[in-house]
Amino acid sequence: MTHQMQVVVIGGGQSGLAAGYHLRRLGLDFVILDAQTTPGGAWQHVWDSLRLFSPAAYSSLPGRLMPLQAAETYPDAQHVVEFLADYEKRYELPVRPVRVHGVHRDGGLLCVETDSGRWRARAVISATGTGWRPFLPAIPGRGDFGGRQLHTVDYRSPQDFAGRRVIMVGGGNSGAQIAADLARDTELTWVTRRLPRYLADDIDGRALFDAATARRRALDAGRTDTGGVASLGDIVAVPPVREARDRGLLKASPMFTRLVRGGVERADGTRAEADAIIWCTGFRPALSHLVPLQLRGRRGHIATTGTRAVDEPRLHLLGYGDWTGPASATLIGVGRPARDAARKIAELVR
Template identity: 35%
Template sequence: MTQQYGTIVIGGGQAGLATGYYLQKHDQDFVILDASERIGDAWRNRWDSLRVFTEARYNGLPGMSFPAPPHSFPTKDEVAGYLETYAARFDLPVELGVHVDELDRNGERFLVTAGDRQFEAENVVVAMASYQVPKVPDFANQLADDIVQLHSIDYRNPKQLQDGGVLVVGAGNSGAEISMDVADTHPTWLSGRDVGTVPYRPDSWFGRYIGEPFVMRVLFHQLFTTGNPIGRRLRPKMLSQTGPVVRVRPQDLAAAGIERVPRTVGVRDGRPMVGDDRVLDVANVIWCTGFRPDCSWLHLPVFGGEATPKEPVHDRGVIPDEPGLYFVGLFFLYGLTSSLLAGIGRDAQYVVEHIASRPRGTRSMPKSMPVSAGK
């Protein structure tokens, strides 16, 4: 039998839980579907030493502060535990182990298929990050079979590596952090262009009391949004390039004995070759080369914008061409905090207010957009 709901939220991470919080506040009939075995697994299943880049005081979802010292930087397991506690505290209806295979229309309603189960709803909120599938260059399969290859999504700790050198490909935040993690036990090379660093250390006095408050509260959350011209100009650039490294400084890499090398451009004799034609005789390669979107399960014409063809065409997460369909959690959905714990609540509130204002039983949009969550 097809299960009926007013709203289905696809994804039970921070975006889905924040959306559920506001749906509950508006007394909506809803369910949250998540493929994981346990709430928080998207965080729990990352490398062991991972810590968030923002202080705990900025990491609370709506209705519940993060339970840690305000100036601490929570571990990935602490974030996972917080999400699990959050769902339990507000008794959010999360169904785990439900992998969505298809999302399509069924007349005036949406049809969600997950294995042999089907769900129908007037509204669907796709609550997920911008990128889901690990990305590696095509020449990765030309590396010799005796080289251990891992993508950052599969890396946990140096024990997964064999003896010998490690090439970390990708010099953004993940690459910098993972190269520091392996440098104590392995000769390490970090490959990729220098993307720069933020102009302060987050754990310094300046970072805690001036840098982070200004960046998080003013720049990222208020100024860099699609609600003002500077944010609209910035957004396409941010979607197409790697942001600056937050925690690791060039001097930290040098002190750890990590050698910076140019971009990895190919393979020669089974070994990786970098941009200055050097071939590195390494035993391990860790690809910190990011992710690509995968919405092949979404059978609705919501993609294809000129500026960002791989992103859905939306207005603050509202899909104008498919009334009742929404996105929360995408990078720079509305502002630079849209994919962060610190900012996801604003987007979730806006979307839920839009849902609550829709005429029921039709494909109509509300006569006016909600404004209370626009700040």
């Protein structure tokens, strides 16, 4: 079956929903295609204790403030899932549970191939994010380790590792939160490439969004790079992280050089034993569906002007990080680039 739309949005998480909100306001004919059968995007698949590092009011989508969560300054993931589900329903966003296989050119249109037919459109917004493409570094001996290895996406609860020797790799927000989660119930070794850099305790996602926006404006105006978020630090000290840090439970060790059967080996030849290794080593953009368009350049990115692909002006990319809009991979940050993308598409299709 072939469908015809002005716009197809690929991905029904926070970025796709923000795009849908603005497309709806502009009166465009669109559909949102999402591989999940339930609302909530990647937030449905995170660990149990995850907390946002911004208060609810600073974790909102366009047109709808996130409600407060009872007794919580920083909402948990389930609260975000409920917010996204309510947002989808409130604005009657046309989300279809289908899996996209690829996007290719079809004359003057773009054709989106799915497991439920084709969708031909005058413009496409790719909003698949990064949560479906976990990154594992190329460390010698990774296949030799005899214990359990998992990525952030596979971690759920410290109870799964109680009393075990766990090496946790990664010095960002996810690494710090999971390290704090594990610190009491496991024999934990927290490994980072450099010493953890905590932001001041009074800084949260509000300041990070402002810093990212100020950096983008400076770069766009040809002024000196402010350094953005990276100039402030790597880790937001949300309450569980702050508590574990202040109790001396978060002590980072230098990165090891290889894995061995019983654990890891450091540069000086010493070893640390482990029953499990958790890789909190980030994600890469999930862009395999765009391979037929042959647009990817260095580091796997697609060259963009704002959100619009330089070599395919009918395609916009939304929510993959600062290269598609300042803080666009965050709830509060995606609204502005989503609005800009919708406006550019409206100019194109009308």
